[in-house]
Amino acid sequence: MFFSAEEEQISLPSENAMESLKSYPMGSSPDSLDGISPVSGLHDAPTIPAIYTDVNVVPEHEKNELKQLIWNLEGEIELLRQKQRSLNEKRKEALNKILDIKGSIRALCRVRPFLLTDKRNIREHIVTGPEKIVVKLPGIRKEFEFEKVFLQEASQEDVFVEVEPILKSALDGHNVCVIAYGQTGTGKTFTMDGTNEKPGILPRALKELFHHQASKNNSYSLTFSLSMLEVYMGNLRDLLVPKPSCRAYEAPTKCNLTIQTDSKGLVEIEGLTDVPIPDLATASWWYTKGRSVRSTSWTNVNEASSRSHCLTRITIYRRGDASEAKEQASKLWMVDLGGSERLLKTGAAGLTLDEGRAINLSLSALGDVIAALRKKRGHVPYRNSKLTQILKDSLGDGSKVLMLVLVSPCEKDVAETICSLSFAKRARAIESNREMPDELKKQREKRIMLLKEDMREAEEESQKVGNQIQKAEILLSENKSLLSITYKLLEEEVKAPMSPQEDLKEAIETPPTFKKGIKRNLCNSLPRFMTSTEASRQRKSAAEKEIVGRARSFRSGTRSSIQFSASQSHSYADHPRFKAFLKNSNRKSRHAETNTLLRESPKCNESDSKVDALPRSKMVTASDPNLRVIPRHRRRMSDLI
Numbered sequence: 001m002f003f004s005a006e007e008e009q010i011s012l013p014s015e016n017a018m019e020s021l022k023s024y025p026m027g028s029s030p031d032s033l034d035g036i037s038p039v040s041g042l043h044d045a046p047t048i049p050a051i052y053t054d055v056n057v058v059p060e061h062e063k064n065e066l067k068q069l070i071w072n073l074e075g076e077i078e079l080l081r082q083k084q085r086s087l088n089e090k091r092k093e094a095l096n097k098i099l100d101i102k103g104s105i106r107a108l109c110r111v112r113p114f115l116l117t118d119k120r121n122i123r124e125h126i127v128t129g130p131e132k133i134v135v136k137l138p139g140i141r142k143e144f145e146f147e148k149v150f151l152q153e154a155s156q157e158d159v160f161v162e163v164e165p166i167l168k169s170a171l172d173g174h175n176v177c178v179i180a181y182g183q184t185g186t187g188k189t190f191t192m193d194g195t196n197e198k199p200g201i202l203p204r205a206l207k208e209l210f211h212h213q214a215s216k217n218n219s220y221s222l223t224f225s226l227s228m229l230e231v232y233m234g235n236l237r238d239l240l241v242p243k244p245s246c247r248a249y250e251a252p253t254k255c256n257l258t259i260q261t262d263s264k265g266l267v268e269i270e271g272l273t274d275v276p277i278p279d280l281a282t283a284s285w286w287y288t289k290g291r292s293v294r295s296t297s298w299t300n301v302n303e304a305s306s307r308s309h310c311l312t313r314i315t316i317y318r319r320g321d322a323s324e325a326k327e328q329a330s331k332l333w334m335v336d337l338g339g340s341e342r343l344l345k346t347g348a349a350g351l352t353l354d355e356g357r358a359i360n361l362s363l364s365a366l367g368d369v370i371a372a373l374r375k376k377r378g379h380v381p382y383r384n385s386k387l388t389q390i391l392k393d394s395l396g397d398g399s400k401v402l403m404l405v406l407v408s409p410c411e412k413d414v415a416e417t418i419c420s421l422s423f424a425k426r427a428r429a430i431e432s433n434r435e436m437p438d439e440l441k442k443q444r445e446k447r448i449m450l451l452k453e454d455m456r457e458a459e460e461e462s463q464k465v466g467n468q469i470q471k472a473e474i475l476l477s478e479n480k481s482l483l484s485i486t487y488k489l490l491e492e493e494v495k496a497p498m499s500p501q502e503d504l505k506e507a508i509e510t511p512p513t514f515k516k517g518i519k520r521n522l523c524n525s526l527p528r529f530m531t532s533t534e535a536s537r538q539r540k541s542a543a544e545k546e547i548v549g550r551a552r553s554f555r556s557g558t559r560s561s562i563q564f565s566a567s568q569s570h571s572y573a574d575h576p577r578f579k580a581f582l583k584n585s586n587r588k589s590r591h592a593e594t595n596t597l598l599r600e601s602p603k604c605n606e607s608d609s610k611v612d613a614l615p616r617s618k619m620v621t622a623s624d625p626n627l628r629v630i631p632r633h634r635r636r637m638s639d640l641i
């Protein structure tokens, strides 16, 4: 158990012992053997004194202390877990309050930068501020307030920062929706999916989810699954089916999924593929696959215009520890809506015209639902479109919605821009800042700041507690391993108790061939056939080196692992009880070793020396895996020299 460097000498014969052994004449026994009755036959054969050593240096009280330490550690880990849970609750509460103040339906606006194909006007008709956007046309001035307006130079990262709180809300168990809305070609797909160089919200969200999953700061475990579908011409099409090469009308089975709502109001789409995503690589693979089969076509406005609403669902499964055994599932919807468009402008005809009509109809239904929710109307018209039916349990009570309105900077798009901004204004859940008295506005901002501070503190504290839990768990598992080794030793001891008399009896029954390893210089009178050969001596010397080496590595390994944990875990290493235990253990080990050494020497001269041979099964060999820890194992002197 707690070995010291000196202990390795326990198993080695001292010079005196060697001398005393040499001084015994062959066939005689030392005085100390007087008490043992002679066994017939023993005197006929040359009596080889042997030394037995006992390397079991784990006294009973130390094992009990170890058990106590494990018990204490388990208790303290549980307390830390409770603390972490309450900190997480505190953080969650603060986040909910922030989101409630901001509104359960938040609206942000992003203005797309000019593209190479855009015609730029000298006169600016769109003026943007951090929270407002003003559209100016001759005789018209329209101002729209938003929680945030992203200017043309805003990066994908800037946008994602605003999405993160809603992501945390999803991780906390809420159903949430991030919806990109806007005219064709304004950057909805760019914002949601992005490019390889500039990843959008969805790939960043996946990365963030897995980052959170790996974080040790959780008192729960997380798993995720992914589904992707598009609402195309009023039909649902699974984007993750094995061979999704069809258009909606070509494969009715997977292209016309049905939506079910259970008694609790939870929505499920029958037959929709839901793939588990154990890691980011798998998630990215499925996501790329789903994206690649989305229906797009060329229009006057966008050469790869999305002709459908694309919905990506990440289901978050959250399982707490034993006290919170029930698994919770929440949905994170990422919705890239089809472009809102005036059909004449896009040059749509035939199928594309029908697609545009279908998109517009469902967008209008979505607007109605959001407006009804905002006004807290008794009836919410979810059933008016497939899109709103699917999102029913993620738009209503307890859910959070983030709507990103994408607009074009071009003058030719002004009418569309005003339509999109009006849609978002209708959807906003709270009164805009402009309509709020200054005093109230300030109070609101201050409250949000305080809550953010609370959230940050709780997060930091929870992180620290998470680290403490991790360190305590390492320490606990080390101590458990030590204890299990100890019990293994005890079991072995129980299985094979060996009294000196038994040893003696067995020695008598041992075939004489076993005596091969006895050295001639120990007993000059040994017959030549009983002495070891040069090869066997070399083997034994190698075996002995291995024995010593193993013992040393075990001891140093054991100690270093404890020191590692102790130095890592401030809370436990600094704990007076733990310090005392380690100190005590080391002291006791040394004490035990010294005692063993003192005890063993006379023992060698007593009963053991009368036994000249043990069967191989009772001997410790270099290849014995239990050698490092065998209690009371006995080694014959003759095997070591």
Ligand SMILES: Nc1ncnc2c1ncn2[C@@H]1O[C@H](COP(=O)(O)OP(=O)(O)OP(=O)(O)O)[C@@H](O)[C@H]1O
Pocket: 111, 112, 113, 115, 182, 183, 184, 185, 186, 187, 188, 189, 190, 191, 302, 304, 305, 306, 307, 337, 338, 339, 340, 406
């Ligand atoms: N913020 C931006 N920065 C750089 N390029 C952008 C940005 N937003 C959009 N674009 C570019 O504008 C073009 C149209 O964008 P995108 O396809 O995302 O529009 P959309 O709104 O999804 O259109 P549709 O509704 O027809 O699918 C793309 O070439 C895209 O790379």
